Amino acid sequence: MRKVILTSLFLIPLLGYAQTEIPDSIEGKELNEVVVEASNQRTSSNISTYIPMARQKNAAADAISLLSQMAIPQIEVDPIGQAVKTASGQGVSIFIDFLPATAQDLQGMRTQDVKKVEYYLHPTDPRFQGAHYAINFIMQKYEWGGYTKVTANKWFGVNRTEGEVYSKMAYKSMIFDLYADEIYLTNRHGGTASTETFRFEDLYGNGPQTIQRTSETNSSLYRNNSNDIALRALYNSDKARISNRISYSLTNVPHNDAVNSLLYSSELFPNASATSLKSSHNWALSYNGNYSYRFSPKLSFEAVAIYTYGKNKSYSFYSSGKDLSITNNASEDAHHLQINPRLYWRLNKRNTFIFYLASIQNWNTIDYSGDSPSRQKYNVGGYSAGAHYNLSLEKWDIGGEFGWVWERNHISNSRMNDNFPRAIAYATYSPNDKHQFEVNWNYSKDVPDASQKSPNMLQQDELMWYQGTPTLSDYSYHNAGLTYTWLPNNRWQLSADGYIYMLGNRCVTIYSPTAPEGTMLRKYVNDGNYRSGMLGVSATANSSEVNL
Template sequence: MTKLVVLALAVWLGVGVLIAQSEDSIKAKNLKEVMVDATYNSADAKGLEFIPSGKQKNSAQNGIDLLRRMAIPQLKISLSDDKVTTPAGEPVAIFINYIAASAQELEGLKTTDVRRVDYFFSPTDQRFMGERNVVNIIVQAYQYGGYTKASFYEKFLTGLSNSASLYSKFSYKKMTYDMYVGTANVNTRHQGTSVADYFRLPQTDGSVMNIQRLQTLRQSKYAYNSLPVSFRAAYSDDNFQTKNTFGFVFQETPHNNSTGSLTFLPSAANKYEYSTHADSRVRAWSYNGSFNFSFPNQYTLFFTPAFHYSRINQNSAYTASAMQQPVINNAKETSYDASFFAMGRKIFSNVHYLFLRGFGGYDHHNVTYGGNVPSLDKIIERYCGMSVQYGYYSNKISANLLFGVRNEHNSVNNNTLKTFYPFVNANFGWAPDSKNMLNISFSYSKEPMNANLKSPNVLQQNELMYYTGNPMLKNAPNIMANISYNWTPVAWLQIAPFAQYYSCFNREIPVYTPYMDATAVIRKYENNGDHYRTQLGISLTAYLFNKNLQIQLAPEQMFYRSTGYYDLSCTPFLFSGAVTYYLNDFYFSGYYETRSRALWTNSGTFYTGKSQLQIIAGWAKSDLNIRIGISNPFRKSWISATSSFDTPVYSQRSLRFDTTSHCSISLSATYTFGYGKKLSRNNEVGEQGGAASSILK
């Protein structure tokens, strides 16, 4: 409570000072400059419109970098992995000119061609496929021509870590062709985990045997290589648009090895050694299509088919001097999935919208396990559903209500589970003027789960731990409610408070029980207990000195509560901030995030990540952008995160080692050159993923 009071006072005082300061600063500006700044951010009941400045576009090296530099209050972008979410952590779907964009497509984006960025709450356009939070990047289109963009990134002081990509686009009349090829390589000796396990094994005489297992990492080697290739052809006229993307990706992890010491307490002999050796290889092919039809009388139809095929080889071996033979778990998987999404829309009187959606899919996984426990898993998942939605959309008020049903038919080795459930989404928006916007949303659905949680096979992890899945797991129902407000009191200041409530009921969680006559422990997933999360926060963004200085502050307070098998709670306080300064063709930025703390939804794990500090300096002119950065300059430790959980039979404390929180220096560059008379720079193609894996982990 004290933190909330301090937060409220700080925000109140800060806003008062900034608005008071604005009265003098606005007087000093001429009328033309005020008009330009006022168009930077405007709101209506459907969402928000942001116009990036020339400095922001020139200094950005890709699409995600542009969103970060624009400091949009409705977005939160992680420093460690560039993941884009709402401030409350909900996923955000990113589109480029109304076409869903992958991370690689955003990497190839020519940011100087961006004209505006729209943020929508439950948008009306059928091409957004019913997504709830949408960013749509509008890029200027040309009649014909093309361009090629090369990107390069290298990270120092943490081992080998680099990536490079080449993207090319060519347009002629109504056709557009895209080609993307990329590569990513990692080779480091600073990745692994140290684990302290605590076993409490009940004995037949009523006593409890307490065993501590301490696995301490000493050396490791991790290597990863990826090669994605994709091609897309698109056609567009006034009443019909289609885009078809074909992709292939090769990924391999030739080394994921570690060695260290192993101690058991109490024990007379404590000097054991262990080693782990793992490797994997993935080949994935994919097709993603979209077809948009426009008919007379404001009827539209949108259809998206997709198909993915993957082959995965995965090997792992655990060896310890305390064991007579190693634990070997090898797996080969062949999987494919096909799905479709269709959405029709009819507009009445320009403000009344009626939507009808249908969807379905088929997933098939064949997994062959070798090693100590040879077995075979055959997992088939079928699903289909439909929904109907009514919406009222005007400039000042928007409201919509969606009701749908989903049917699932899943089987694991002839064990069948059928599920039928409804889902509901509701959204209300109010914008009395272009500087104020309120949005309230509510949803009810069921959480999907990974197919690997349903495997009935029992595999061994180490001397005392085994694990298995549960074919009878059920999807957990959940409720989510959001409220957010966007206020632009003056042209150079944005204030965006928000709150979210989330609850998940009878979720699937890992349960630990004695195994093999109480000589070991087995982990199995069961439906048990509820998870509750409440989040309060605010984002403050200021653009000063003719937008040469940009400051963003975002504090937030979390409240976690878990019931059932894991009965616990926590209330972490989080903060992130960013500062950017532009000086002619040079730019300088600093980003900071406090350590992350969370209680995981589907377990009782407390997770704590390290704080992140990043400082960058760059130069951008014309189509060349060069940047150097330093991350966490004062940190020598390789520990990136800690986690812990407790159960009646088993508890764990772990230290995660990797390069994400260690001091590092990065160098990146992008160069774009165009050809032809007029360019068409939009909807860059990128890496396409394969089918999801069902290998038990």
């Protein structure tokens, strides 16, 4: 394997001068030491650059672990959930050499090859696909050759075993990636203890009742076996980039079982033991294509195409005492299609326009069997179109985005369509390479999950049923935030931020005694508004010497 390595070496000589001694003439004077420290972190109005230290790269097992080690002040890293967000909770897109990174790419990264990490605010580079917050890893380039990374982990107590293989090969303008993993988990120590109070108007014809139900797990078994395999071929040149990725995932859960003891405060229900047996089998085959072409320094085009087909099967059996048994099984065919073209026009050094279209379509057919058989068809999707403008000045970046969304919800015999605007405005300011300010605001709507709209009513236990609401409406939100970042030197980082979040006509869960025999029914409705806010400061001190 041969790598092309560019190394820069800076020498700061310390020079001493001497001459023939002349008594009572010139008194000797010791020169002070001159120390020059290179900066490994700096910022501007829309980008902050961080150079990881060797000890951080060596200690990190993957990309997320490296971000956690670096403690970049503008982001929050969850190494357990493998998630990266801004301090205000907004999603951060992750790229490797300006290419969208999958979870497999992040796990398979050779962290010793990371040259620097860039954090972007509202980038206008077409390779970032319209993301408003982005992390970009700049990696050591391979002229040809590559590497293979093998990882194995073993947990005791819950009996979890993981194995991963990631292989990367480069030849001229082509890069090939192969990823495969297997996860096996057995846990016999799970369980819950809960106490619920139910108030019924007329339960089983016995009039008003208030019942306290206490449940505690006596034994449980959870077993999961999952496999993933992915292959990507990437062509990258000065003008064009074409990425094609095919992946397959399989998750098998043969056991999600529990035996609980049940205690009731009413004589209507004798104390009993409840058995819950659940299992599932899911697989999906996916294609992810990314295409970009630069027509000129001022005009470029980028598009993303994703298609996924999957089959999901689930089985559920619940029994309590001698008289109650509930069987709920489901088999689902799922199709997902997403197409996102974007046109980037850099009018001059200061003005950039981005025009975008997007289409997301989901087709799902679910066959329910057991005690509540039915067939439900979901045709849920939407279209959006809009434009983004950015003004870049010497120390300022000011911009905004405005678009319109058309949404379609066809669930069995229910039809519900909606359309609404979405808007974003922001400004960033950096007086020098140590200070950065950002203020932002955005408005849009959240869309309820398909499960929250399912019209099928299913029984959960002896007292509870649940059902979705096909007429559930979208709910609008506003949020605004202000962030300040200070990078005084290589050893200190500080970030202060605040935000306010306002949600209108939100989706909430309600319980009503309207299920069969007067039992409880859990549903979803639009009701009320929600407000939240946050003020926070984070600081990191690094006492280690900086080695470049």
